[in-house]
Amino acid sequence: MDVRTQTLRYFVAVAEEMSFSAAAERLGVSQPAVSRQMRLLEEQIGAPLFARNTRDVRLTAAGGALLEPARQTLLMWEKATRLARAASALTDNRLRVGCPSLGMNALMAEAAGAFSLRFAPVLVQPHTYLADQGTAQLRQGMVDAAFLWLPADTTGLAVEVIAEETRMLGIAEGHPLAHQSRVDLADLGADAWRVNGGALAAAPWESDPLCAMPADNVEELLENVASGGGMCVLPQSVARLYQRPDLCWKPLADAPPQRIGLAWPAERPHSLVRNFADLVLRLGWSQEPLSDRQSSSA
Known part of the structure; x- marks a missing residue:
């Protein structure tokens, strides 16, 4: 057997x-x-x-x-x-592109529209995924390319950094930091361990612990923050989706920007995948603040 x-x-x-x-x-x-x-x-x-x-x-x-x-x-x-999955999709002129369910919809729409105009009749099929599932989708052949929050485990994948955006600190409206004109990493103080539900955990900044996006329930995370249960740090594009009166969002002034990458399997990529990557790079998202570009496309 x-x-x-x-x-x-x-x-x-x-x-x-x-x-x-x-x-x-x-x-x-x-x-x-x-x-x-x-x-x-x-x-x-x-x-x-x-x-x-x-x-x-x-x-x-x-x-x-x-x-x-x-x-x-x-x-x-x-x-x-x-x-096998990639061959089936691409033979049918379908390019499957993964995108986190939060924060990158504007980028996905712009890339898909530009690619379809240039490479018709190829259809870009967006596949949304939870924040930490993009690389798994690529390795399982569920998508041909994927937008990712970086850093991520990209072993066996080709990756291009395509954009950066500001990190936003989310705190309760009554939090002392809500009244500061500038918020730095040092201001997080003793509450730092509670960032993103404990994702910071006193790890060195170089490991980028604040990149950890909650994979299951952002709403629950923000409920805890609004009730005084710590802080959260999210990319500006995600924070923009969650404006509410009991939350205050502050740019984290001295934090390195959140990087966004486009990834695809490094071994034997189809020409359409490489064409998509080249087009995304030519869109020039890295040449201006991502928040400005997304606001103008809204």
Whole structure:
């Protein structure tokens, strides 16, 4: 009986996490489901893959031998499905472009319109995704190119920085910083750890912790901020969507700008994907403040 790629994915997750519960959380499934798949895999191979006790999980010799080939098999399958999906879409003159569900709609519309005019009859199909899912959509072949908030894990992807925008600090209307004419990073003080629901976490600025966009519920984040539960830092294009009387938005004066990138699979990109990337770069979004351009296109 052949082993399914899903089973190998479960195995790799357990081997990397060294925990069945952590692997289940990472995969978004129940722990019994992971355990059941590992038992079936061990039966198929005819050897134990993990040594388990009440304290930890370890790979056996058989598990260690399987791990790297399993990773490579998953990578090959991921590549095969991506290429097949891309070939199907592009043969039908459809260029699938991913875009975060918040903040970049104006950029998407301008790029799609310009591309369709120049490369008709190719149709640009926008695919929206949650803030942290763009690279996954690319690797799974669900889109051919994608706009991304940077930094992101772009391993195996080609990336061009196409625009930058101001970072905005969101605070409750009654917060002391709401009355300052200028807000700097140092002003965040003891509340900094609560930025974006804890995303700052005292990490060095160079790692760009404030880039973390809430993937599930921006409205809930802003409710917490408005009620005095910390702060948030969001790109200006996103902050513009959430103007409300109990929130105050302040430019974070000395924060580096939020970068926006266009990414696509680095290996064997279709000519239409490269054409789209070239067109986006020629649109010149990096030559003027993104907020000015989006305001003029609204």
